[in-house]
Amino acid sequence: MIRLVLSFLLVFSVTATPSYDYFHLVLQWPGSFCNVNRCCRMSTGYPKKNFTIHGLWPAFHNGTFPSCDKNPPLPPASRYNESQMRPLKKMMIEHWHSFRCPSSDGHSFWRHEWEKHGTCSLSRFDQLSYFEAALKLKNKVDILLRLNKRNIFPDNDRYSSRRIFQIIRREVSYKPAMQCNTKSGKQQLYQIHICVNKQGKEFIDCKVRIKRKCTVSQIVFPRFPKFRYAKYPCLTS
Secondary structure (H helix, E strand, O other): OHHHHHHHHHHHHHHOOOOOOEEEEEEEOHHHHHOOOOOOOOOOOOOOOOOEEEEEEEEOOOOOOOOOOOOOOOOHHHOOOHHHHHHHHHHHHHHOOOOOOOOOOOHHHHHHHHHHOHHHHOOOOOHHHHHHHHHHHHHOOOHHHHHHHOOOOOOOEEEEHHHHHHHHHHHHOOOOEEEEEEEOOEEEEEEEEEEEOOOOOOEEOOOOOOOOEOOOOEEEEOOOOEOOOOOOOOEOO
């Protein structure tokens, strides 16, 4: 009887999640987050000096993103489980880092991403395979290396937004989307959206408009933040 109830809950948790059309792999430049926010590294380690993952978000063709953690509430079987993250701990610290203060072990950030976004894809991924898929997708491309080879560096200088877009497009082989935020009145490279097919395996063109688009011809590429202690805001000088 107990086994039957658990099976029903698992089936219900999968079938109750909304459909989606594809994914956005959202990569964040830490320098652009940290110079406009109070920012801390995780208490468990340091990120790679590269773009980090913000999320892998199921999306609809109309450009909206479903949120799957509110209505109806998640069943217990679908909620975030810290113990499942042990095999990925090192990779998550390096590539899916939380920069929020106060410093943390990252689980609150990862819980948010799984429960709000990841559970929308329960028909395809469980928790572990969802995070594994995002890490594998990020590992397919090295946008920072490609930019560096074209003499674009995170040095607080300004670069052509069109050129950055074209370089990323060549690296991914598909059309990405770029987001900027603003520091001291200047737009800076903040996030890159790489679109992924519904199976979560192959890149595809991003065909929808996103918020916070880069709207100027020259954008700043900030330096990577310098951290002192986990409990203090990071330094960006």
